[in-house]
Amino acid sequence: MPTAQILLDSSRTIAPISPLLFSGFAEHMGRCVYEGMYDPASPLADERGFRMDVIQAMRDQGYAAVRYPGGNFLSGYNWLDGVGPKAERPRRRELAWQSTETNEFGTNEFIEWCREVGTAPMLAVNMGTGTIQAAADLVEYCNSPTGTYYADLRAKHGYPEPHNVKYWCVGNEMDGPWQIGHLDAHAYGAKALEAAKMMKWIDPTIETVLCGSSNDMMPTYPEWDRIALEHAWEKVDYLSIHYYAGNRDNDTTSFLASAVAFEKYVDTLEGVLRYVKALKRSEHDVYLSWDEWQVWYKGDAVEGDWAERPHLAEEIYNLEDALVVAQWLNVFLRKSNVLKIACVAQIVNIISWIHTRTDGMLLQSSYYPFKLVSNNARGNALDVLVNAPKIATKRYGDVSALDVSASHDPETGAGAVFIVNRSQTDTLETDLIWQDGAPALREVWQMAGTDPKEFNTWEEPNRLTAQQVDVPAVADGKATFALPPMSFTAILTVAA
Ligand code: AHR
Numbered sequence: 001m002p003t004a005q006i007l008l009d010s011s012r013t014i015a016p017i018s019p020l021l022f023s024g025f026a027e028h029m030g031r032c033v034y035e036g037m038y039d040p041a042s043p044l045a046d047e048r049g050f051r052m053d054v055i056q057a058m059r060d061q062g063y064a065a066v067r068y069p070g071g072n073f074l075s076g077y078n079w080l081d082g083v084g085p086k087a088e089r090p091r092r093r094e095l096a097w098q099s100t101e102t103n104e105f106g107t108n109e110f111i112e113w114c115r116e117v118g119t120a121p122m123l124a125v126n127m128g129t130g131t132i133q134a135a136a137d138l139v140e141y142c143n144s145p146t147g148t149y150y151a152d153l154r155a156k157h158g159y160p161e162p163h164n165v166k167y168w169c170v171g172n173e174m175d176g177p178w179q180i181g182h183l184d185a186h187a188y189g190a191k192a193l194e195a196a197k198m199m200k201w202i203d204p205t206i207e208t209v210l211c212g213s214s215n216d217m218m219p220t221y222p223e224w225d226r227i228a229l230e231h232a233w234e235k236v237d238y239l240s241i242h243y244y245a246g247n248r249d250n251d252t253t254s255f256l257a258s259a260v261a262f263e264k265y266v267d268t269l270e271g272v273l274r275y276v277k278a279l280k281r282s283e284h285d286v287y288l289s290w291d292e293w294q295v296w297y298k299g300d301a302v303e304g305d306w307a308e309r310p311h312l313a314e315e316i317y318n319l320e321d322a323l324v325v326a327q328w329l330n331v332f333l334r335k336s337n338v339l340k341i342a343c344v345a346q347i348v349n350i351i352s353w354i355h356t357r358t359d360g361m362l363l364q365s366s367y368y369p370f371k372l373v374s375n376n377a378r379g380n381a382l383d384v385l386v387n388a389p390k391i392a393t394k395r396y397g398d399v400s401a402l403d404v405s406a407s408h409d410p411e412t413g414a415g416a417v418f419i420v421n422r423s424q425t426d427t428l429e430t431d432l433i434w435q436d437g438a439p440a441l442r443e444v445w446q447m448a449g450t451d452p453k454e455f456n457t458w459e460e461p462n463r464l465t466a467q468q469v470d471v472p473a474v475a476d477g478k479a480t481f482a483l484p485p486m487s488f489t490a491i492l493t494v495a496a
Contacts, residue, residue, distance in 0.1 A: 001426075001427055001428070001429045001482070002389050002401075002423075002426050002427075002428055002429070003428065003429045003430070003431070004386070004387060004388035004389065004401065004402055004428045004429070004430040004431070004483075005385075005386075005387045005388075005430070005431045005433060006384060006385070006386055006387075006402070006404055006406075006417065006419070006430060006431070006432050006433065007384065007385040007386075007387075007433050007435055008382055008384055008406055008415075008417065008432065008433065008434050008435065008436075009382070009434070009435040009436045010380075010382065010408040010410070010415065010434075010436055011436060012382055012383045013380040013381065013382060013383065013408075014333070014334065014335075014336055014337055014380070014381040014382065014383050015336045015337040015380065015381055016336070016379070016380055016381075017333060017336050017377050017378065017379065017380065017381050017407055018336065018339070018340040018341065019064040020064045020065055020167075020340060020341040020342070021064075021332045021333075021336070021339060021340070021341065021342045021377075022061075022062060022063060022064050022342070022370070022373070022374035022377075023063055023064050023065040023066060023067065023119075023122065023291075023341060023342060023343040023344075024058070024063045024065075024066045024067070024119075024343050024344050024345075024346070024347040025066065025067040025068075025071070025291060025292055025343040025344065025345040025346050025347065026066055026067070026068045026069070026110075026346055026347050026348070027068070027069060027070040027071030027072075027073050027074075027345075027346055027350065028069050028070060028071070028073045028077070028094065028101060028105075029070070029071055029072075029073055029096070029097050029099075029312060029313075029346070029350050030097065030099075030304070030309065030310055030311060030312030030313060030314070030349060030350045031309045031310075031311060031312075031314070031348075031349040031350065031356070032346050032347065032348055032349050032350040032352070033069075033105050033309075034102075034104070034105065034308065034309035035309050035349065035356060035358075036051065036054060036347070036348035036349040036350070036352075036354075036356055037050065037051060037054060037105070037113055037347075037348060038050060038051065038104070038105045038109065038113070039051050039356070039358065041358060042356075042358045042359070043358075043359060044358075044359070044360075044361075048109070048112065049104075049105075050112075050113055050116060051348075051356065051361075053356075053360070053361045054347075054348050054354060054356060054361060055113075055116055055117050057354055057361060057363065057367070058117050058119070058347065058354075059117060059118055060371060061367070061370055061371045061374055061375075062371070062374040062375050063117065063119045063347070063374070064119065064120060065119055065120040065121070065122045065167060065341070065343070066114060066117070066119050066120075066121065066122060066343070066347060067122040067123075067124065067167075067169060067291050067343045068110050068121065068122070068123060068124070069082075069106075069107075069110070069123075069124065070096070070124065070172055071096070071172055071292075071345075071346075072096035072097070072172065072173065072178065072179060072180070073094060073096045073097065073101075074124050074125075074126050074128070074169075074171070074172045075096065075126055075127065075128025075129065075130075075171070075172060075174075075179050075180035075181050076094065076095050076096060076126070076128060076129050076180040076181075077126050077130075078126070078129075078130075078134070079106070079107055079125075079126070079134070079138050079141075081101075081103045081106070082103045082105070082106020082107055082109075083106050083107055083108055083141070083153070083154075083157055084153075084156075084157050086103075086104055089102070089103035089104065089106070090103060091103070093306065094304075095180055096180060097302060097303065097304050097310075097312060098303040098304045098305060098306060099304030099306060099307060099308065099309075099310055099312075100304075100306050100307060100308045101308075102308060107123070107138075107141070107142065108154075108157060108158070108159055108163075110123075111142075111159075111163045111165075120166065120167065121163065121165050121167075122165075122166075122167035122168070122169065122291075122341075122343070123138070123142065123165050123167070123168055123169070124168065124169035124170075124171070124172060125138055125139075125168060125169070125170060125171065125195060125199070126171070127170060127171025127172075127174055127181070127183070127188065127191060127192060127195065127211070128171070128172075128174070128179055128180040128181025128182070129180060129181050130181075132191065132194045132195040132198055133198070135170070135195040135198065135199055136195070136198035136199055136201070136202050137150050138150075139165075139168070139198075139199045139202040139203050139206065140202050141153060141154050142154070142162065142163040142164075142165045143162050143163065143164055143165060143202065143203040143206070144162060144202060144203070145162060146160060165206070166205065166206055166207055167206070167207055167209070167341070168199060168206050168207070168208050168209065169208075169209040169211075169240065169289075169291065170192045170195050170196050170199075170208050170209060170210055170211065170232075170236065171188065171192060171195075171211045172211060173211060173214040173242060174188040174192075174211045175188070175211065175212075175213055175214055175218055175220055175221075175224045176214045176218070185220065185223065185224045185227035185228050186227055186231070188211065188228055189210075189227055189228035189229070189230065189231025189232050190231050192210055192211070192228065192231065192232045192235075192236070193231050193232040193235055196208045196210075196232060196235035196236055197235050200235060207237040207238065208235065208236045208237055208238070209236065209237070209238040209239070209240050209289045209291065209341070210228055210229065210232050210236040210238065210239050210240065210286075211228065211240055212224070212225045212228070212239045212240045212241050212242075212269065212288075213225055213241075213242075214242050215242060215243050215244070216243070216261075216264075216265050216268070222268055222269065222272050225239060225269060225272045226272050226275065226276060229272065229273070229276040229286065230276055230279065230280070233276055233277070233280050233282060233284065233286060234280070234282065234284055236286060237286060237287065238286060238287050238288065238289035238340065238341060239269065239272075239273065239286055239287075239288055239289065240288075240289050240290075240291050240292075241265065241266070241269060241288055241289070241290045241291070241293075242290075242291070242292040242293070242345075243261075243262070243265060243290070243292070243293055244292070244293070244294055244295070244296035244297070244345075244351075245258045245261070245262075245294075245295050245296070245297075245324055245328075246295065246296060246297025247297060247320065247321075248297050251393075251394055251395065252320055252424065252452050253391065253392075253393050253394070253424070254393040254394050254395035254396060255320055255324060256320060256323055256324065256327075256420075256422040256424075256452075256486075257391070257393045257395065257396045257399040257422060258324045258327060258328075259327035259328070259330060259331050259403050260395075260396040260399055261395075261396070262327070262328060262331040263331055263334070263335065266288065266290075266331065266335045266338065266339060269288055269338075270288070270335075270338045273286055273287075273288070273338065287338055287339070287340040287341075288335075288338050288339045288340065288341075289340065289341035289342070289343075290332070290339060290341065290342040290343070291341060291342070291343040291345075292343060292345035293328055293342060293343070293344060293345060294325075294344055294345045294346070294351045294352075295315065295317065295321040295324055295325065295351075295366070296313065296315060296345075296351045297315075298315050298316060301313065312350060313350050313351050314349055314350065314351075314352075314355060315351050315352070316364065316455050317353055317364040317365045317366045317455060318365060318452060318453050318454055318455040318464075319365055319447075319449040319451065319452050319453070319454045319455070319464055319486060320452035320453070320486070321365060321366055322364075322365035322366040322368065322369055322447060322464065322488065323369075323420050323422070323452075323486060323487075323488055325353075325366040325369050325370060326366075326369040326373070326403075326418065326420045326488040327403045327420050329369060329370065329373040329374075329377075329405070329418065330403050330404065330405035330418055330420065331405075332405075333373075333377055333381040333405035333406070333407060333418070334381065334405050336381040344370065352364075353365070353366045353367040353370070354367065357458075360458075362456060362457075362458055362461055363456065363461065363465075364455065364456050364464075365447070365454075365455060365456060365464040368447055368464075368465055368466040368488075369418075369447065369466070369488050369490075371466070372418070372445055372466055372488075372490040373416075373418055373490070376407070376414075376416040376490060376492055377405075377407040377416055377418070378407055378409040378412070378414060378416075379407055379408050379409025379410055379411065379412075379414070379415075380407065380408055380409070380410065381405065381406070381407055382405075382406040382407060382408055384404050384405065384406045384417075386400055386402050386404050388400045388401045388402040388428065388430075389401045389423075389426070389428070391422055391423060399422070400422075401421060401422050401423045401426070401428060402419055402420065402421060402422070402428065402430070402483070403419070403420040403422060404417065404418065404419050404420075405417075405418050406418070412494075412495075413439065413494060413495025414442075414492070414493065414494055414495070415439055415492075415493040415494075416490060416491065416492050416493065417432060417489075417490070417491040417493075418488070418489070418490050418491075419481075419483060419487075419488070419489045419490075419491070420487070420488050421483040421484065421485060421486065421487045421489075422486075423485045423486070424452065424485055424486055425485055426485055427482050427483060427484050427485060428482075428483045429480060429481075429482055429483075430480065430481050430482075430483050431478050431479070431480050432478065432479050432480075432481065432491065433477060433478050434477050434478070435477070437477060437496065438474045438476075438477040438478065438479070438496060439474075439493035439494060439495055439496050440474070440493060440494050440495070440496045441471045441472070441474060441479060441491065441492070441493055442471075442492045442493055442494045443468060443471065443492045444468065444469050444470070444471050444472075444481070444489065444490070444491050444492070445466045445467065445468055445469070445489070445490045445492070446466065446467055446468075446469045446484075446487055446488065446489045446490075447464060447465065447466045447467070447487065447488045448484040448485075448486060448487035448488075449463075449464060449486055450485075450486070452486060466488075466490070469489075
């Protein structure tokens with residue numbers, strides 16, 4: 001059996017892990033909001049129409065924040081359409097997804113929904129058709145104490161207390177020609193600066209996210225990021241990254257090495273951040289917000305034919321997709337020095353591992369790695385040494401068979417190691433070696449399979465879940481694991 005070693009030392013740290021790395025994204029697109037988060041027709045909804053089964057599944061996954069209301073939808077959205085008495089809210093032609101928007105669900109419903117989930121709201125302001133004034137007005141509506149027009153309007157709508165929304169995205173994918181009101185980098189950077197300035201004047205405690213490139217294949221990447229940052233640096237706290245991974249050419253070996261592309265993307269943007277900070281002679285830091293990430297290449301329908309809540313982009317997630325998600329989470333930990341926010345796109349139905357019907361919910365493969373990492377990666381990310389056989393890939397050359405991240409919480413002594421075995425054929429006998437003394441092993445969870453295309457169905461919803469497996473003995477600071485091919489393993493430890 002091929003062998004590997006993973007060397008850990010709790011003092012060899014990368015950075016504290018930001019809890020916001022385990023956040024989500026909800027957009028008025030297809031059936032994410034309507035029939036996903038909110039479905040008054042469902043027996044599983046509460047009196048407000050919130051889908052309680054979805055809320056419980058999300059609580060179990062532990063989301064720190066949820067970004068809302070878009071996405072491309074954002075760039076044509078007038079937030080005033082979504083507040084006030086429901087009967088008076090306008091129905092609109094929604095241009096981004098060619099759908100009909102009823103506006104039954106809006107900002108206040110979202111805030112209430114977040115409180116129910118136990119997650120922080122992350123709102124976005126429209127930089128497409130929206131003005132900098134409307135952006136500032138929304139901050140006032142959400143965050144100001146009563147006594148001025150928009151805060152009083154909020155109170156009139158039934159919410160006298162401020163919502164205190166801390167995280168604000170200044171637009172969405174404004175580099176994309178598909179974006180409603182698309183701008184070039186200079187025009188966007190200048191507008192974003194003015195919007196963020198006004199928003200922070202209304203509430204100086206907020207943190208703002210500047211639109212970065214929509215992906216690393218954009219012809220304007222990474223110049224867009226540099227230019228927009230040069231305009232807005234002092235008034236923004238994060239630069240957004242978006243990326244959707246796929247296996248359109250059915251090259252599973254390369255797809256299972258996707259972390260190589262994810263890391264390269266972060267490394268390049270980290271370089272841009274350092275460059276602009278130096279250029280500006282600034283004391284201010286800007287971090288990365290990977291506020292759209294997911295596997296997306298199968299469910300391609302994205303135009304709704306003017307229907308309400310059309311079925312769009314409802315991906316089926318298989319084993320290989322889950323292993324790519326697990327690597328993404330590993331990258332978040334390994335890059336935690338610069339990555340502070342990450343939002344999976346999206347939380348339900350649209351490109352999501354949770355699918356709903358009126359009477360039930362299906363959890364897909366990749367739901368489980370997120371749940372394990374989100375609930376157990378605490379404290380510091382560790383710089384792990386990995387010695388493992390190489391796998392030859394068409395896209396990325398030779399890559400390690402093991403993709404690994406680890407965490408250690410100095411306050412509780414709890415630790416975790418997350419391992420993807422990318423090999424499609426080999427079990428790897430892997431020694432975990434704790435160089436600063438072995439902890440006790442608490443639990444080991446694993447997802448594995450023999451068919452990379454295996455997926456859960458409504459009829460067989462548990463084909464792919466994470467299972468608890470035997471905990472091996474620890475001796476001389478070492479424990480040995482037989483890691484099956486195409487597997488994700490989460491090893492949870494406590495102080496010895
Ligand atoms: O998440 C779906 C869409 O993907 C978002 O609306 C947009 O920002 C991205 O292109």
